[in-house]
Amino acid sequence: MMSHAGYTYHRQLMGTTISLTLFVDHKIAAQAVFTLLEQLEDIFTVNRQHSQIMAINRAAGQHPVAVDGLVFDLIYQAKQASLLPNSYFNLAIGPLVKLWKIGFNGHSVPNAIDIQQRLALTDPRLVELNANARTVFLKKAGMALDLGAIAKGYIADLVKVMLDGYGISQAMINLGGNVLTIGNSPISADHHWRIGLKKPFTTDDSLLGIIKVKNKSVVTSGIYERYFIQDQQLYHHIIDPQTGYPLDNELQSLTIIAPTSLAGDVYSTVIFGMGIKTAITYLKQLNSIAAIFVTKDQKIILHTKQQYDFEQLDHQYQLINDYI
Ligand code: ADP
Ligand code: MG
Numbered sequence: 001m002m003s004h005a006g007y008t009y010h011r012q013l014m015g016t017t018i019s020l021t022l023f024v025d026h027k028i029a030a031q032a033v034f035t036l037l038e039q040l041e042d043i044f045t046v047n048r049q050h051s052q053i054m055a056i057n058r059a060a061g062q063h064p065v066a067v068d069g070l071v072f073d074l075i076y077q078a079k080q081a082s083l084l085p086n087s088y089f090n091l092a093i094g095p096l097v098k099l100w101k102i103g104f105n106g107h108s109v110p111n112a113i114d115i116q117q118r119l120a121l122t123d124p125r126l127v128e129l130n131a132n133a134r135t136v137f138l139k140k141a142g143m144a145l146d147l148g149a150i151a152k153g154y155i156a157d158l159v160k161v162m163l164d165g166y167g168i169s170q171a172m173i174n175l176g177g178n179v180l181t182i183g184n185s186p187i188s189a190d191h192h193w194r195i196g197l198k199k200p201f202t203t204d205d206s207l208l209g210i211i212k213v214k215n216k217s218v219v220t221s222g223i224y225e226r227y228f229i230q231d232q233q234l235y236h237h238i239i240d241p242q243t244g245y246p247l248d249n250e251l252q253s254l255t256i257i258a259p260t261s262l263a264g265d266v267y268s269t270v271i272f273g274m275g276i277k278t279a280i281t282y283l284k285q286l287n288s289i290a291a292i293f294v295t296k297d298q299k300i301i302l303h304t305k306q307q308y309d310f311e312q313l314d315h316q317y318q319l320i321n322d323y324i
Pocket of ligand 1 (some may be wrong): 088089090091093097146147148149150177220221222225226237238239240241265269
């Protein structure tokens with residue numbers, strides 16, 4: 001489709017609407033991107049027969065499984081993220097995700113004993129990687145990888161490489177809330193891309209505001225994406241690897257602005273559980289990462305080292321600009 005905003009191509013994939021915006025009408029490149037996404041969805045997802053992740057999970061406690069280079073690389077990066085000090089990211093969270101079924105039919109709060117049993121199957125150190133043979137082995141039966149928190153970011157970065165191969169250096173790819181902007185924007189006066197920040201728990205497309213970026217990824221993790229309510233308590237889809245229950249702190253969402261979409265995906269989960277105070281200390285060592293915290297008591301805290309322009313649209317929330 002052509003509009004004043006360039007050429008935008010849409011496709012339903014990976015359980016969401018994918019959009020790709022280009023500034024030349026390059027249908028062949030767009031088609032190649034969607035074909036790549038279809039192939040990657042097939043090998044990364046946990047719910048498909050051909051998925052290499054499924055094959056690894058089925059062989060848990062039995063034998064290592066050889067995988068493609070890309071799959072190995074993604075798992076390697078996911079393991080690194082899981083082993084970062086105080087990380088809330090855990091690539092082996094699968095048994096708990098399956099127990100909670102959040103976002104799927106049949107969800108309810110599991111009993112505490114089941115949660116404890118599953119917790120024992122989520123130690124990321126028990127994911128054994130062999131780089132030479134390119135194999136992955138889950139050392140205990142019942143273990144399961146879940147790359148849901150990181151796969152889209154990894155894939156978005158691959159799309160960037162592919163577009164580069166077609167000589168395309170200005171584009172935006174949106175994998176259902178996981179946005180990667182490539183180069184600067186040819187259609188805005190200030191050359192920045194305008195990325196909307198969703199207002200938590202609204203059914204329409206209300207935005208809290210718009211963050212302006214160029215050549216950056218903007219990734220949000222939120223407790224409002226998938227959740228259920230039982231006995232007035234909200235249970236959402238990001239699980240605390242320490243407790244086995246959904247992460248519970250003052251945050252509604254955390255948006256990470258990063259040079260790569262993988263980094264955005266990784267840090268939006270690594271940091272989410274820390275809460276704001278610890279997260280801000282943690283971010284001090286990460287020069288290229290900026291964060292937008294949205295809290296349950298309706299604050300938007302913009303924590304950045306470079307100056308970012310944020311246009312606030314919802315004034316029920318209080319904007320705090322923590323530019324250091
Ligand atoms: P979204 O699917 O909304 O983009 P995230 O990127 O925040 O969400 O990833 C959430 C998904 O990651 C969950 O649906 C689950 O599959 C998986 N997951 C849940 N908790 C963790 C965790 N602590 N570490 C890694 N992955 C997780
Ligand atoms: Mg994520």
